[in-house]
Amino acid sequence: MSAASIAALAAELAAGRRSARELAEDALLRAERGAALNSFIRIDADGARAAANAVDAQRAAGAAPSQLSGIPFAHKDIFCTRGVATTCGSRMLRDFVPPYDAQVVERLASAGAVSIGKTNMDEFAMGSSNENSAYGAVANPWDTARVPGGSSGGSAAAVAAGIVPFATGTDTGGSIRQPAAFCGVTGLKPTYGRVSRHGMIAYASSLDCAGVLARSAADCAVVFDAIAGFDPRDATSVARPAEATLALLDQPLAGLRIGVAREYFGSGVQAGVGERVHAALAELERLGAVLVDISLANAHHAIAAYYVIAPAEASSNLARYDGVRYGHRTAQARSLDELYSLSRAEGFGSEVQRRILVGTYALSAGYYDAYYLRAQKVRRLIANDFAAAFAEVDLIAGPTAPTTAFRLGEKAGDALAMYAADVNTVAVNLAGLPAISVPAGLADGLPVGLQLIAPAFAEARMLNAAHQLQQATDWHLQEPAA
């Protein structure tokens, strides 16, 4: 009993063969059976039933449903949900019940989608394995001794295990695409600013991006169309109309120029991963795309630039957790100073503290120019490389991650080894571009992801290419053994 596609479920609902309530109950049951994965921090059965009943009542009253009406799904626990605890994977926010909904939450609720709960994640979205969650690690449904990737690891595992047909995620340096690759699902990171960050707990504000993980590119398109668009409550929201990408998924690929960046196939890439990605590229070529050898000469600087800029922004964003207004408050403080420093030391996990300290250092007097300012110039260099490449090609392709899912605990003690897992994804965030990870088959029984990168605001072109690939292959339909 696994989750079908959004379109298939919508057809069942439209024909009256299933009710939203039944779909919600099915998803809740699957979540219960899959509890050992630890993909959820909180199941909201009452909220799901109430929302499903409301959708069924609307449908009975003849209201015109959206394609998402009655479709069960899950939110990454980084999105504020009014009245439902939102932890961001942190002990700091263990008891935080937001008084408002994130824009993404509002949009999906008004489209009639039925949230069954909040998925597990690396604390404050800082991690590439989901092992940094205060609520325990998540197991990869393909091999429960392995990580699902991170930080949207719970969302990726929940979709891969068939618990829900889609889940929301966020991507600051690869946090949608890398877990999508590790779990064999499709993960869409839109252009920076396309989807509102309002109510999405901040990590690094110039990089943070909301998106979706689903079985297919077509399902990602349905959800993207529902959540994209200008929001005055997010100062960096882009004021341009979002195109309806779902309607543009039937374009032939003939003549589409796909740049194959040679830097993405370096010595760190596992042989099986390279083989699968080349097989997917050959399939795109068979569909009419033209493969073009390109170079992104500064790609190797992306990790260093990212791990200066993201922690610098995090050190500023996370200054708000002071034990005073909301979040964890120490019981040990004898002074205001201790209230701050002990609440933060008790509330934040070790990786979050490490990034706050690194960011504070990079922004401190004497080091600002050498680290932060220089990292921002390298960011420009990387963005310029992409701009030059997109003068020649329509999309850029490569492996989403250099390896398949690694073992739980394998890199947990080594921050630098963990950071290296983001080598192919962080540059995209630095440049603010949209990208998607698409399943490309298995290497030694584990999923491999093909990453497609598009120019800013060209989500439709990228989703179409992914969809055409998925029309011709069945990699995205492969499921882990139950």
Next chain:
Amino acid sequence: MSLDHAAVRHIARLARLAVADDQLESLRSDLQRVLHLFDDLAAANVDNLVPLAHPHDQALSLRDDVVSEIDRSAELLALAAASQGGYYLVPKVIE
């Protein structure tokens, strides 16, 4: 560059993070390794490049100057561990 314990204490103080004495050395070597990663930035040729702070170089948009928020102070104060009479409570600052 290399970090010593005093530098770690200083950064932790700026970040308002309490660090116990027995954590100092592991934290120092940890941060030192991450900072080594940043040496890579020095190898990039960034001559004549303007720092990129925001992906689209867009100007921030301005809202109309009208009140759009309602008073939610009671709801927000309810999130605090300690509040009284419409104020947040903290340990005594002035003796």
